[in-house]
Amino acid sequence: MNKAIITVVGQDTVGIIARVCTYLSDRNVNVLDISQTIIDGFFNMMMIVDVAGSETEFGAMVDGLEALGEEIGVRIRCQKEEIFTKMHRV
Secondary structure (H helix, E strand, O other): OOEEEEEEEEEOOOHHHHHHHHHHHHHEEEEEEEEEEEEOEEEEEEEEEEEEOOOHHHHHHHHHHHHHHHHOOOEEEEHHHHHHHHHHHO
């Protein structure tokens, strides 16, 4: 398994989860876990995904997710699990 962490934040609108999941599915990325909340119209989602089956280069996928975020009006960030874990270690 080759895990990555995806975070999505921004104003809630219809279809955010659908657009992100469609983007990932089209690249053969498996969603392992997903958590999302909406507080006072503010959308926040965190996903753990497995990118091992994807033929898309990781950097290109990150760029594509960021572009998708701009298109749908949210901020999308994607990091490899080991980097995310090191950055958020307490």
